[in-house]
Amino acid sequence: xxxxxxTYWIMLPLAVVLWAAIAATLETPLLPTPSAVLDxxxxxxxxxxxxxxxxxxLRRVLISFVLAMLLGALLGVWMGRSAxxxxxxxxxxxxxxxxxxxxxxxxxxxxxxxxxxAAVLAVVINKVPNVAVTLREGARSxxxxxEQMAQVYAFSRWQQLADVWLPQLFPxxxxxxxxxxxxxxxxxxxxxxxxxxxxxxxxxxxxxxVFDVASILAYSxxxxxxxxxxxxxxxxxxxxxxxxxxxxxVQHA
Amino acid sequence: MLELQIDGRTxxxxxxxxxxxxxxxxxxxxxxxxxxxxxxxxxxxxAGLDRRLGERMIxxxxxxxxxxxxQEHRLLPWRSVRQNLAMVGARNDEIDRLLAEVxxxxxxxxxxxxxxxxxxxxxxxxxxxxxxxDLLLLDEPxxxxxxxxxxxxRNLITRLLDAHPRMAMICVTHDAxxxxxxxxxxxxxxGAPAELQWDQPLTAVASASASRISEQxxxxxx
Numbered sequence: 001x002x003x004x005x006x007t008y009w010i011m012l013p014l015a016v017v018l019w020a021a022i023a024a025t026l027e028t029p030l031l032p033t034p035s036a037v038l039d040x041x042x043x044x045x046x047x048x049x050x051x052x053x054x055x056x057x058l059r060r061v062l063i064s065f066v067l068a069m070l071l072g073a074l075l076g077v078w079m080g081r082s083a084x085x086x087x088x089x090x091x092x093x094x095x096x097x098x099x100x101x102x103x104x105x106x107x108x109x110x111x112x113x114x115x116x117x118a119a120v121l122a123v124v125i126n127k128v129p130n131v132a133v134t135l136r137e138g139a140r141s142x143x144x145x146x147e148q149m150a151q152v153y154a155f156s157r158w159q160q161l162a163d164v165w166l167p168q169l170f171p172x173x174x175x176x177x178x179x180x181x182x183x184x185x186x187x188x189x190x191x192x193x194x195x196x197x198x199x200x201x202x203x204x205x206x207x208x209x210v211f212d213v214a215s216i217l218a219y220s221x222x223x224x225x226x227x228x229x230x231x232x233x234x235x236x237x238x239x240x241x242x243x244x245x246x247x248x249x250v251q252h253a
Numbered sequence: 254m255l256e257l258q259i260d261g262r263t264x265x266x267x268x269x270x271x272x273x274x275x276x277x278x279x280x281x282x283x284x285x286x287x288x289x290x291x292x293x294x295x296x297x298x299x300a301g302l303d304r305r306l307g308e309r310m311i312x313x314x315x316x317x318x319x320x321x322x323x324q325e326h327r328l329l330p331w332r333s334v335r336q337n338l339a340m341v342g343a344r345n346d347e348i349d350r351l352l353a354e355v356x357x358x359x360x361x362x363x364x365x366x367x368x369x370x371x372x373x374x375x376x377x378x379x380x381x382x383x384x385x386x387d388l389l390l391l392d393e394p395x396x397x398x399x400x401x402x403x404x405x406x407r408n409l410i411t412r413l414l415d416a417h418p419r420m421a422m423i424c425v426t427h428d429a430x431x432x433x434x435x436x437x438x439x440x441x442x443x444g445a446p447a448e449l450q451w452d453q454p455l456t457a458v459a460s461a462s463a464s465r466i467s468e469q470x471x472x473x474x475x
Contacts (some may be wrong), residue, residue: 148302152301159340164329
């Protein structure tokens, strides 16, 4: 049974009330009240700082996300389809999966300097193995019976890709996208904190140096809002659209 | 149009042994044999799906079009029936005609999983005809249908075969009655590795009733 809708609206307001109460009793700048955070948010919105830094961060996220998904999907599908490719790349995959993000970032900054390309590359290197592992599972689960059908009926390469493979890989692509965005956001912030002079990560770094907790919370809130917006406006409609055919079978059964 | 010269020893095939046969235009073959003997494996090989058997052992005339009705419908579940037929290159008016022939005009826009087993099988049959096949392969087309539905489908396939006299057919079945209604020739596959034990025109037993065919089969398999 699905719980009633209002149950979703309990814990979050409760947390805000609790936060406001603690902040009001302590009266310390290290824990600003919710209204102080909103104030800080409003100010950086008015000055245009928030939009600028958010825009820069979003651009980095987008570029590294697209690159990581493309490379990871290609590698993963290849490894899922070819035992040889899997044998060749699996040890590397294990190595990179266990390489801490921070190490990649530091090494690339050391080797290439504090440049944009190094920043994006660091994020991509961190994400590609995750995407590859997910898509490898997807490629292994491709239905061989549909493949035989496609061969008998002489499907073109494009038909095979778009009409046989892609619908089967879609749930795996969505899983990689979901996990991917969450991970990439976080790594981009670290990359910005360590070696860029703009973006949310950089702003958080500045606020940290003067213990401006209100700004830190304000930027985090704006950030969470944007991520939720992407989820609601982009990912969920896409998922509903692409998995409509699944619901049909369930109803019939 | 098709010549089988499978040599079990040189091919090293785990299931199929020595099989030598020819299929010509208008041949209506029922492929019989015990379960698990390799009938589907042979159909797959004829359809060109078995990489272990090359052109030398399965000689197909050039541009031979093979329509294959698999045991499962194998329609793309994310595409409507119409789109599934369009996918193999059928034009819209051809699709309408084919779907009307198999009695599915009403559900052209439905997704395969919305159809019953029998309907989905007829949709898959329409797809195998959509490529205008020279050779039609049917893998147990009547399995898991109730007797009425099976009889309907048998009549439908008989009608379709009559409408395309030049088309050849190979139909895997367990039921000698299917052979009686559909076939003009019988193949009997048995042994391990599986060999073609019997390749005989049904005209030789023209008056053969279903029971006589099954009796012969029983004797052969003993």
